[in-house]
Amino acid sequence: MDLIKKKLRLLPEHPGVYMMKNAAGTIIYVGKAKILKNRVRSYFTGSHDQKTQKLVSEITDFEYILTASEVEALLLECNLIKKYNPHYNIMLRDDKSYPYILITSEKHPRIIVTRKMNKKEGKFYGPYPNATAARETARLLNRLFPFRKCNHIPAKPCLYFHLGQCLGPCTQEVSPEDYKEVLDKANMFLRGNQKSIITWLEGKMHDAASSLQFEAAREYRDLMTDLQKINEKQNITLNDFKNRDIIAYSTGSELISIQIFCFRLGNLITREGFIFPYYSEPEEAFISFLVQYYANSAALPDEICIPEISDTSVLDLYPLVVPKKGKTRELIRLAESNAKTVLEEKTKLENIKTEELNRTLGCLAEVLRISEANIIEAFDISGLSGTNVVGGMVQFAGGNPCRSNYRKYNIQHFENNNDDTAYLKHVIFRRYSRLISENAQLPDLILVDGGKGQVKAALSVLRELGRSIPVAGMVKDDRHETRNLIDSTGMELSLGSLPEVFRFIQRIQEEVHRFAITFHRQQRIKKMTSSELDGIPGIGPRRKRLLFRTFLSIERIKNASVEELKNAGLPVHAAQEIYDYFQKGNT
Numbered sequence: 001m002d003l004i005k006k007k008l009r010l011l012p013e014h015p016g017v018y019m020m021k022n023a024a025g026t027i028i029y030v031g032k033a034k035i036l037k038n039r040v041r042s043y044f045t046g047s048h049d050q051k052t053q054k055l056v057s058e059i060t061d062f063e064y065i066l067t068a069s070e071v072e073a074l075l076l077e078c079n080l081i082k083k084y085n086p087h088y089n090i091m092l093r094d095d096k097s098y099p100y101i102l103i104t105s106e107k108h109p110r111i112i113v114t115r116k117m118n119k120k121e122g123k124f125y126g127p128y129p130n131a132t133a134a135r136e137t138a139r140l141l142n143r144l145f146p147f148r149k150c151n152h153i154p155a156k157p158c159l160y161f162h163l164g165q166c167l168g169p170c171t172q173e174v175s176p177e178d179y180k181e182v183l184d185k186a187n188m189f190l191r192g193n194q195k196s197i198i199t200w201l202e203g204k205m206h207d208a209a210s211s212l213q214f215e216a217a218r219e220y221r222d223l224m225t226d227l228q229k230i231n232e233k234q235n236i237t238l239n240d241f242k243n244r245d246i247i248a249y250s251t252g253s254e255l256i257s258i259q260i261f262c263f264r265l266g267n268l269i270t271r272e273g274f275i276f277p278y279y280s281e282p283e284e285a286f287i288s289f290l291v292q293y294y295a296n297s298a299a300l301p302d303e304i305c306i307p308e309i310s311d312t313s314v315l316d317l318y319p320l321v322v323p324k325k326g327k328t329r330e331l332i333r334l335a336e337s338n339a340k341t342v343l344e345e346k347t348k349l350e351n352i353k354t355e356e357l358n359r360t361l362g363c364l365a366e367v368l369r370i371s372e373a374n375i376i377e378a379f380d381i382s383g384l385s386g387t388n389v390v391g392g393m394v395q396f397a398g399g400n401p402c403r404s405n406y407r408k409y410n411i412q413h414f415e416n417n418n419d420d421t422a423y424l425k426h427v428i429f430r431r432y433s434r435l436i437s438e439n440a441q442l443p444d445l446i447l448v449d450g451g452k453g454q455v456k457a458a459l460s461v462l463r464e465l466g467r468s469i470p471v472a473g474m475v476k477d478d479r480h481e482t483r484n485l486i487d488s489t490g491m492e493l494s495l496g497s498l499p500e501v502f503r504f505i506q507r508i509q510e511e512v513h514r515f516a517i518t519f520h521r522q523q524r525i526k527k528m529t530s531s532e533l534d535g536i537p538g539i540g541p542r543r544k545r546l547l548f549r550t551f552l553s554i555e556r557i558k559n560a561s562v563e564e565l566k567n568a569g570l571p572v573h574a575a576q577e578i579y580d581y582f583q584k585g586n587t
Contacts, residue, residue: 003060004044004061006352007062007345008040008044010345011037013037014067015066016036016066016067017065018030018062019063020088021060027086028087029055029086030081032073032074032076043055065271066338079268080270100113101113101125101126101137101190102122103122103123103190105121109147110149111186113134123190140222143219145182146165146182149166150170156171157171167179198224201224202224205217205224238266238267238328242301243264244263245260246263246305246334246335247290248306248338248339249339254277254278255275255277256277257273257343258274258286259338260274260335264301273342274289275342275343275346283309286309287309290314291317294317294318300318302319304321305321306320306322356500357399357400359500361374368445368470372444374397374444375441376395376444377446378449378509379391379392379393379427379447379448380512380513381424381516382516382519383423389411390410391516392516392519394508394512396508409427409431410523411423411427420454421453421456424450424457424458425458428446428457429465432461433465444469446458446470447471447473448471449474449509450473450475455487455488470488474486476509481506533554536577536581538577543570547568562575
């Protein structure tokens with residue numbers, strides 16, 4: 001929930017689509033917003049109905065995609081719902097998609113509204129988020145232009161012919177040239193050439209009003225209103241049916257953010273984002289990413305649209321295109337905007353996290369009365385009844401784990417001193433005697449998993465080594481969960497009033513326990529799977545498995561003849577090696 005609160009403060013005041021995720025990282029809800037900041041924050045404030053409360057209870061993270069308009073957000077929401085099928089979304093009834101207006105390619109063309117696209121059928125315009133407006137537009141276009149209205153040409157003229165709304169191919173021969181002016185006008189209308197079309201419609205509206213044809217004037221006015229609504233610019237869907245990737249990037253002082261919008265058959269179906277450090281020029285890092293990304297791609301899209309670059313050598317490797325204008329250029333800008341927003345969010349989140357960690361480390365140092373706690377090393381011992389005992393050490397620097405500095409320790413069984421404090425002393429001596437001999441940096445604080453006994457054991461080793469490093473113990477309660485800290489004097493320090501410090505100590509304790517017990521399990525499994533066969537040359541894991549599947553036990557393998565070992569699938573030399581090894585051992 002802390003992550004969500006931080007991200008809510010950074011939400012932009014732009015239209016877009018948001019995707020809610022559960023603890024498994026699965027998208028459970030997709031929604032659109034005119035203003036992302038207001039809409040997403042509303043889920044986590046105020047009261048909600050039962051369904052929304054259930055949704056919010058499962059949200060652990062969210063992502064968002066900026067769009068240029070609310071219309072784009074609506075269309076992208078539809079595409080993402082169909083792609084991810086989120087549990088909490090209400091799917092479009094009958095799995096309908098958004099409608100298009102189609103001017104058919106028939107000899108006598110028609111204007112119809114359809115939800116199915118097949119580019120062989122004619123020219124498609126849309127999609128239209130408002131189905132009612134699409135149908136009304138088609139109806140008004142059919143009134144304005146004399147296209148064929150009938151599905152099948154009738155034997156006699158219909159009412160549309162008598163009203164002058166159809167050229168009447170049922171009564172006379174109409175050539176394709178007769179439709180040219182009508183088609184040009186309709187295509188201009190649907191392509192959104194609003195200035196000339198609206199001027200033309202305004203003239204018709206005024207003429208109708210002057211002639212007291214108020215109903216016709218109202219229709220012209222409504223047509224202009226609908227035209228302005230449904231032709232609101234949108235880039236989320238392209239009508240050329242191409243598979244296309246739109247890629248753009250944004251850079252900070254250390255990181256580069258890359259966004260990929262994946263269009264398939266003209267629809268934006270998904271987005272991929274990458275953020276990583278770069279050590280060269282931004283354009284060089286971007287080109288390097290392109291080559292690596294598509295080198296592993298099973299199938300390239302028809303086009304890969306990228307921003308303008310100075311190094312054109314990469315253009316010969318892949319179907320790269322640098323759009324100069326049009327929708328694809330707008331999409332490049334949109335991808336750049338998303339890349340910039342994602343980068344800014346990550347940078348701000350990292351700054352917030354750093355500030356919080358610095359405050360937490362400062363409070364921890366104050367509680368323990370030490371100068372600083374920037375580098376912390378924590379130890380834990382793991383074993384089962386004194387067998388396969390191992391030690392684990394994890395290091396945190398600046399509040400973050402440094403996994404490259406984690407260390408594992410195998411511990412031999414102590415004959416006369418078989419307890420955790422003895423094992424802990426052994427591990428701490430090995431760790432810091434080596435650091436001292438290498439003149440390496442020592443930690444600001446040592447944490448041990450345990451109470452007074454473990455703290456005392458660690459301090460005794462440090463005195464023996466002639467070093468003074470603060471030590472504290474991470475004590476657990478009856479449920480084996482973090483309770484408090486024990487300082488170097490053996491005093492238990494309550495962290496109840498310092499929740500950030502408590503969570504930090506809990507995190508370290510869980511991490512070192514996980515690391516140590518994982519190593520212990522690995523060693524135990526390794527010992528369980530080892531056998532007398534390990535000492536025989538040429539007998540690796542695969543041949544061991546083969547022998548155990550055939551003979552079922554080590555005793556049967558020992559007593560097998562060379563011929564029986566060969567029949568199990570071993571080569572002659574390996575069978576002879578096994579036979580000789582055990583026979584010599586028996587003599």
